[in-house]
Amino acid sequence: MIRQVLVAAAFLTASPAMAQDMAMDLTKTDLSTLKAGTYTLDPSHSSLIFEVNHIGISTFRASFDSFNATIELDPADPSTAQLTARVDVASLDIPTPEPEGFRAMLLAPPWFDVAGHPEITLTSAAIRLTGERAAEVEGALTLNGTTAPVKLTVTALGGWEGNQYDPNARIGFHAEGSFMRSALGFDVGLPPPGTTMGVSDEVRFSIDAEFTGPAWEG
Numbered sequence: 019m020i021r022q023v024l025v026a027a028a029f030l031t032a033s034p035a036m037a038q039d040m041a042m043d044l045t046k047t048d049l050s051t052l053k054a055g056t057y058t059l060d061p062s063h064s065s066l067i068f069e070v071n072h073i074g075i076s077t078f079r080a081s082f083d084s085f086n087a088t089i090e091l092d093p094a095d096p097s098t099a100q101l102t103a104r105v106d107v108a109s110l111d112i113p114t115p116e117p118e119g120f121r122a123m124l125l126a127p128p129w130f131d132v133a134g135h136p137e138i139t140l141t142s143a144a145i146r147l148t149g150e151r152a153a154e155v156e157g158a159l160t161l162n163g164t165t166a167p168v169k170l171t172v173t174a175l176g177g178w179e180g181n182q183y184d185p186n187a188r189i190g191f192h193a194e195g196s197f198m199r200s201a202l203g204f205d206v207g208l209p210p211p212g213t214t215m216g217v218s219d220e221v222r223f224s225i226d227a228e229f230t231g232p233a234w235e236g
Contacts (some may be wrong), residue, residue: 025214049151050188051179054092057229059103061086068223074214082138084109089229093172096153096174101142107132119229128206135162143167151175155193164202170195171223180234187231196222 085105159168177189209216
């Protein structure tokens with residue numbers, strides 16, 4: 019975040035010519051110019067939100083505040099990318115007013131088992147390009163020690179190779195997906211068959227992620 023503040027300050031105080039150069043640098047969003055290599059999540063510009071249906075009449079949303087990810091990416095052949103991600107279960111964030119003890123209850127069995135399984139992991143298995151900047155990613159999701167397949171719809175929002183003011187490549191993605199929590203043995207509170215009186219089996223999630231990559235060479 020400090021780097022971004024400094025970049026903004028430099029832009030505001032720059033001479034007209036320098037400001038024009040910076041503006042040109044900062045609008046290089048041709049993904050084909052990015053170098054192959056390891057791209058690491060920038061957590062200060064990323065979010066992970068999930069939602070479930072509650073008793074058929076409302077949507078409950080929460081998030082995880084701490085997670086990390088890496089992508090081995092070759093922009094010339096994005097279908098070969100490899101994604102690994104880890105979510106810190108203890109960083110569960112419930113933004114709405116909660117009943118006393120509710121978060122603690124969710125972090126303990128039979129819900130999340132933060133003591134025994136402190137991380138949720140995701141590893142990509144296959145990537146199918148569906149558009150110039152769109153793909154479907156199939157992977158393996160592990161929660162509370164149980165693994166099940168998961169599919170994400172991913173859009174690359176933009177990126178640049180770096181510049182003198184921000185000397186690393188950057189790329190940003192938006193991803194959405196869902197899974198059935200019962201497939202992971204996470205079946206507490208499921209509605210009885212034929213009813214909605216419980217917490218839905220389907221969990222939907224939305225991820226916005228910015229990654230930094232190889233150094234700019236000038």
